[in-house]
Each structure stands twice: as structure tokens, then as C-alpha cells.
Amino acid sequence: xxxxxxxxxERVGWLGITVNLALAGVKAGGGLAAGSQVLLVDAAHxxxxxxxxxxxxxxxxxxxxPADGCHPYGHGKAESIAGKIVAVLLILGGANLGLxxxxxVWRPSGLGxxxxxxxxxxxxxxxxxxxxxxxxxRVARRIASDALLAGAWDQRSDSxxxxxxxxxxxxxxxxxxxxxxxxxxxxxxxxxxxxxxxLRRFADELMDKFDHPxxxxxxxxxxxxxxxxxxxNSVRAxxxxxxxxxxxxxxxxxxxxxxxxxxxAHAARRxxxxxxxxxxxxxxxxxxxxxxxxx
Numbered sequence: 594x595x596x597x598x599x600x601x602x603e604r605v606g607w608l609g610i611t612v613n614l615a616l617a618g619v620k621a622g623g624g625l626a627a628g629s630q631v632l633l634v635d636a637a638h639x640x641x642x643x644x645x646x647x648x649x650x651x652x653x654x655x656x657x658x659p660a661d662g663c664h665p666y667g668h669g670k671a672e673s674i675a676g677k678i679v680a681v682l683l684i685l686g687g688a689n690l691g692l693x694x695x696x697x698v699w700r701p702s703g704l705g706x707x708x709x710x711x712x713x714x715x716x717x718x719x720x721x722x723x724x725x726x727x728x729x730x731r732v733a734r735r736i737a738s739d740a741l742l743a744g745a746w747d748q749r750s751d752s753x754x755x756x757x758x759x760x761x762x763x764x765x766x767x768x769x770x771x772x773x774x775x776x777x778x779x780x781x782x783x784x785x786x787x788x789x790x791x792l793r794r795f796a797d798e799l800m801d802k803f804d805h806p807x808x809x810x811x812x813x814x815x816x817x818x819x820x821x822x823x824x825x826n827s828v829r830a831x832x833x834x835x836x837x838x839x840x841x842x843x844x845x846x847x848x849x850x851x852x853x854x855x856x857x858a859h860a861a862r863r864x865x866x867x868x869x870x871x872x873x874x875x876x877x878x879x880x881x882x883x884x885x886x887x888x
Contacts, residue, residue: 599654602653602738602741605732605733606647610647613640613646616722617643618636620636623713632711632714634693634758634781635755638754641682642747642751644679645682645744648678652674655668656669667836669832669835670833673739674795675740676740676798677795679743679788680789680794681788684788686788687781687783687787691778715759722749722755726748726749730742737871739798743794743795750783758776760776803832813825815868816828816841816864820857821853823845824882825843825844826880827841827842829841833873836871836872838874842877842878843857845882855879858877
């Protein structure tokens with residue numbers, strides 16, 4: 594992993610930890626002062642965001658390590674592992690918060706009317722989290738980090754959950770206190786849904802899913818332009834963190850010498866790495882024109 598990229602990711606991670614810790618404290622204090630159950634639920638959500646940011650931070654630190662004897666392809670998938678851990682934590686945390694909120698719905702005794710401080714806290718949190726989302730999306734796209742992009746959408750989820758919480762507090766202040774814990778249930782469902790979406794996304798990446806047919810076509814187009822190649826038998830690619838590894842099978846004239854076939858393979862590798870953004874390495878297998886595959 595490029596050191597500057599890793600440093601940028603770690604900086605965003607530290608910012609996320611700091612902001613979410615501050616917001617969790619503000620929400621918890623506001624929830625206790627205003628008597629708002631949903632604010633307390635939202636505070637726990639922000640604490641989960643702290644843990645999520647910390648896991649992603651550790652993932653970046655591991656991913657920046659160079660390849661070694663035990664990890665010849667590098668440590669780039671540490672980002673995906675970190676993202677998967679975050680997804681599981683969000684699902685478990687969201688389910689726990691949902692059960693707690695449901696308990697308040699079934700046993701509404703003691704529910705009060707949230708004070709005006711609850712409204713002020715939620716408006717502040719929505720503004721801060723939306724700003725964090727926009728900043729993190731911009732950085733994630735610039736450094737091509739799916740883990741950081743997932744963290745950004747986690748920020749947006751917190752912003753949306755605070756918006757739902759605001760609706761709940763407003764309803765409670767209008768004389769319908771049951772709306773406050775009900776809003777807490779909705780917030781919890783949003784957290785679980787986010788966690789499940791992230792879990793599927795990172796599981797696909799760890800299983801080498803590569804759903805970019807336009808990139809495969811682009812690689813094939815580049816390879817076809819290399820002199821000496823008479824057939825492109827297969828093009829496969831996979832992600833290792835932010836980098837793309839490509840496997841090619843090309844067909845050449847069976848009468849060529851080994852040295853000539855090697856030179857064509859080297860030219861194909863160089864062409865793909867130079868012309869296709871994001872490709873870190875290319876493995877080229879040379880077949881005779883008959884298409885017989887070597888073991």
C-alpha cells in the first residue's frame with residue numbers, strides 16, 4: 594500500500610474516532626438531561642461508530658505492510674477484514690439496541706416528554722455527521738478505499754438515524770411520548786440493515802468477487818493490441834485492497850521460441866499495467882494457438 598494513502602486513511606480514522614466520541618458524549622448528556630430514550634440509543638450508535646473507526650484504522654495500519662514470505666500478495670485485504678468486522682459489530686449492536694428500545698415500547702411507564710435540549714442536540718449532530726459524511730466520501734474516492742467509503746456511509750447512517758430520532762422527539766413533545774422509543778426501534782433497524790449491507794459487500798470482496806465487466810473488457814482490448822497475440826483466452830481479475838491483480842491467458846503462434854513467447858507475455862503485462870488504472874500486477878500464461886492449456 595502507498596504510504597501516503599495509508600496515512601490519509603489513518604488520519605480520517607482518527608478524525609472519526611474523535612468526532613464520534615464527542616458526539617456520543619453530547620448525545621448521552623442530552624438524553625439524560627432531556628429524558629429522551631432515543632437520544633441514548635443514538636449515543637450508543639455513535640459509540641459503535643467509534644469502534645468502527647478504530648477497526649478501520651487498524652486495518653489501514655496492517656494493510657500498509659509490504660509483502661513478505663507468508664503474504665506474497667501483500668496485506669491489502671486487511672481493509673476488507675476490518676470492514677467485515679465493522680459490519681458484524683453494527684449488526685450485533687443494532688440488534689441489542691433494538692431489543693432495548695422495544696422493551697421501552699412494551700413498558701412505556703416512566704416515559705416523559707423530552708426537553709428542548711434534545712432537539713438542539715439532534716440538530717447539531719445531524720449537521721456534524723452530514724459534514725463528516727461528505728468529507729469522508731471525498732477522501733475515500735480520492736484514495737480508492739472501499740473500507741473508508743463504507744465508513745462514510747456509516748456516518749450518513751448516523752445522520753439519518755439522528756433525523757429519525759428528531760422526528761421521534763418532536764412527536765414526544767407533541768404529547769405522544771411513545772413515539773420516542775418507537776423512533777429508537779427504527780434507528781436500530783437502520784443500523785442492522787447497514788451492517789448487513791456492509792457484511793455482504795466485504796464478504797464478496799474476500800471471496801474475490803469482481804463485478805466490473807467494463808474493466809475486464811478494457812484489459813482485453815489493451816491485450817489485443819499487443820503484436821504477436823492471436824487470441825485472448827481468458828481475462829480474470831481480483832482486488833487485494835485498493836489494488837487489482839490480473840491473470841491473463843493469451844494464445845500465440847505455436848512455432849515461436851520460448852524467448853519470443855516470453856517477450857510477448859512481457860509486452861502484454863507492461864501494456865496492461867501502463868494503460869489500465871489500478872492494476873498492480875499481471876500474471877500472463879502463454880498458450881499455443883491451438884488453445885491447449887498447460888497445467
